[in-house]
Every structure is written in C-alpha cells, then in structure tokens.
Amino acid sequence: MAFIHLKNVGVEFPIFNAQNRSLKNKVFNLATGGKIESREGKLTVVKSLEDISLDLVDGDRIGLIGHNGAGKTTLLRVFSGIYAPTSGECAIQGKCVSLINIQLGINYEETGRSNIKLRAAMMGMRPKQIEEKIEEIAEFSGLGHFLDMPFRTYSSGMQIRLAFATSTSIDPEILIMDEWLSAGDENFKEKANQRMSQLLDKTKILILASHSRELLERNCTKILWLEHGKVKMLGESSEVLDKYFSRS
Amino acid sequence: MLKKTSFYIGSQDAFPALREYWLPFVLAWQDISVRYKRSKIGQFWLTINTFIYIASLGVIFGTLFRLNLHEYLPNICAAILTWNFINTSISDGCLAFINSDSVILQIKMPFFTHIIRTVTRNLIVFAHNIVIFPIIALCVGYGINFYALFAIPGLLLILINLLWVCTILAVVCTRFRDLHQVVISLLQIIFYATPVVWDVKSLPKDVSPLFVTLNPFYDFIDLVKRPLMGQPPGMNEWLLCSALAVIGWCVALCVLGKFKHRIAYWL
Secondary structure, eight states: OOEEEEEEEEEEEEETTOOOOOHHHHHHHHHHSSEEEEETTTEEEEEEEEEEEEEEETTOEEEEEOSTTSSHHHHHHHHTTSSOOSEEEEEEESOEEEESSTTTTOOTTSBHHHHHHHHHHHTTOOHHHHHHHHHHHHHHHTOGGGGGSBGGGSOHHHHHHHHHHHHTTOOOSEEEEESOOOOSSHHHHHHHHHHHHHHHHHOSEEEEEOSOHHHHHHHOSEEEEEETTEEEEEEEHHHHHHHHHHOO | OGGGSHHHHHHHHHHHHHHTTHHHHHHHHHHHHHHTTTSSSTTHHHHHHHHHHHHHHHHHHHHHTTOOHHHHHHHHHHHHHHHHHHHHHHHHHHTTTTTTHHHHTTSOOOHHHHHHHHHHHHHHHHHHHTTHHHHHHHHHTOOOOGGGGGHHHHHHHHHHHHHHHHHHHHHHHHHSTTHHHHHHHHHHHHHHHSSSSSOGGGSOTTSOTHHHHTOHHHHHHHHHHHHHTTOOOOHHHHHHHHHHHHHHHHHHHHHHHHHHHHHHHHO
C-alpha cells in the first residue's frame, strides 16, 4: 500500500550568493516564480511552495498544472523525497520512480546494451532483475544489432527509444512524470503508448505534471492547480481544467 | 528519541548504501572506463603516466641528492602511489555531491552512495597503478617478502578512513563552494610536509620528530608502504588509524544525519 501525505508543506530555498536585488527584479520575479524574501537582511530565500496539503492513496491519479515557475518541479521533487519540506508534515510510502529525464545515467560512449544496464541500475533495479529484463527491453527497443554499437552513434529517435524502453520497464508504486513520455515514429509511438498504459496500470499512484489538457483529462482523476507556489485549486479533473483553461 | 538523533539518521543513510554497494561500484567503473573509451590501451594510460612520473622523479631526485636508488625508488613508489590515492580521493570527495547534482535532484538514493562511488573510483585507479611497484622493485632488484600481504588490510583501513573524511568534506563543500579550493591547497602543503618524496631519516636534528609522528598522513602512507617494503606492520600506525576511523565515522554520521535534508537545497 502506497500513500503520500502532505500537510501545510512549504519549501524555501536559501540563495547564498544573491546580491541586492532591485525593485524591478522583485516585481519581475513575482510575476513568474515564487516569492523572494530577504531574511534578517542577509539570507535571501525563495519560497517555492507554501502551505500545500494533499493526501494521495492507492488508485489516485493526480495531475499538476500551473504556469512556469508555479512550483510544479519542486513539488514533484517533494513527492520523490528529494526535497524534505522546510515546514509542515510530509510522509511518503511506496517505491517511487520519477521519469523526469529518462536519459539520466546514460553514457554516450557505451553500447546500447550496457546503457540499458546502467539506466536500469540508476533507477534502482538490482543486478538480478536487470538480467531478467534486459532481453525484453532490448527486444522492445527494436534496435537489433545497434544494441552493440556505442550510444553516440544512434540517431536522436533511436536514443529516445532505448531510454524509453529501459525507463518503462520498472514496476513503481508511485510514478512521477513531467509531461508524457513518447518516442519515435508513428509505428513506434503506438507501441510506446500501449506500454505506457501498461505501466500506469501497474502503478498505484500517478503524479503527472503537464500543460496539455487532453493528456490530463485522459489520465488523471484529480487536478492540482499551482500558482506562485500555492494551491490555487484542487478537485475533479474537468472542473479544475475548465477553470484553468478559461482563465486567459 | 533514538530515531531523532543525527547519528541515527546518518547511519540510516550510510548502511543501506553499503548494502547496495554494487550500484556505486558500477558507477565508479563507468567513470573510469568512459575516460579512456576511445583510446587504444584504455585505462592503462593511468599506469603508464604514473610510472613515468615516479621513475623520472625517483631518478632525478635520487641523483640530485645522491640517494641510494636501490632503496629510494621502491620507497617513493609505494609512498607516492598511496599518497595519490589519498590525495585524489579527498579532493574528489569534496565534489562528490556537486558532481552528482543531476542524479541527486532526480533520483532518491542514499547520499553515501555518491561517497562510495568517489572513493571506489580512486581505488580502481590505485589498483591500476599498484602494478608499478613490483616492476620498479624488480628493476632495482629490491626483494619483496610475505609482509607485503599486510598492505591489503592496510589499504582497507585507509579506505575506511577516506570514507568518513569524504563524507564530511562533501557535505561542507556543497554548502561552502570555496572550500574545495582551500582543501586542494591544504593537501598541497600536507604533501610537502609529509615524508612522501623525502625520507624521515633526512629530517634535521633540530626539527622535532613530532613534526612527522603527529602527522596522520604519514601513518596512513606507512600502512601500505611498510609492508610493501618488506617491514612488519607497525603497531603505532595501526592503533592511530583505527582510533581515527572510529572517531571519524561517528562525527561523519552525525554530520551527514544533521545536514542530509539540506544537501539537495544547496545544489
């Protein structure tokens, strides 16, 4: 059983090298990012998230929406357990996998096959699991003999195929994504989408940050709308999406 | 109560990382192999470069100061190899978190994993270089005896110590970015002050022997150097380095536990 429990969570970044900021900067930053505050005259902090309360349990599929700098990535990192909130309560249980940058851990000089192993190890797979899955991943990628060639010789489409095939071979309890993963040409895309939905079926909690209305409607049951690091709205997909997209 | 202490939080980071040791090993091996991927003789460039460094330094200094090359060459070879391992581990250790920022910000894994990766990477370099020692000993006809086997536990003790040093430095250097440069300068000073390329016997009479005996780096080097040179391992260095390891680990686990939740914010 997996769950995520956030209560009045706040995240503040210390900025150690910030110089005196002009008023213009201040106004400018307010328009895009979180709040910037000066503490005791010397330490500058950026308030990325403020007062976020949220409970997710098995079966929840939540979408994150908000303009650039609203705090989506920061919140995703809180969910992954990377940022421990600076205030509030936070309890997360469940094996969490984040597919934000699916090429992380890949090495351009190595062959495709060793890159599958590297990427899988990076995502927390054990050597034995990797051995079990490598053939399936290799086959799904459809790269054939190219698997024994260095990654740098791949076209960008092939690179994404390999990263996609490996990244989607995991069994997470909590899956965190920034935009949808898609790969390759039309033929592969269909295969890829099928694999994505299989992955989602195995996942207990899905967290998806996106700007695409169609995508969020299709995959999420709840939407969290962030603005300036605060919850602007949290509720049923259609309701929040209607508000969000009619706002501008 | 116990679960709230920094020490406990720190050990909850370090021990799971040690249990999953294969991950930092794979990453460390990767770090080395990628550097030499397109070269013909690959990572043996490491060995060749070090060999040239030691041989030229040994012959030039030995001739300049009229030293007995038969003893001087294997001596500085063992000392330099060990010193290089310690030196590069510590200066790399400062950057352990900074260099892995993209991983830390995306995948939750113990922070100690990055420390093991750094030290292991340098251990692999050392393993490539250590083959120089028998070659040099053979060239000058210096006999190696079975005491040389004690170099292995000696190396292990150095390793245990490096892990705590790197943990503390990695945390502090991530917060204070200038510190890495300070550490590099300090290591430079230590290199000159420690009998690596010079011998303890050449210390002038009016300089207190404490200058050397109180220097833990001298003991660390001796852990590996003495057995390789065919001398029995010394009680002193073993006691001192073991004591340092125990105290250092306690401090390192506390530091790691106390600042663990802040590291991601500093990157």
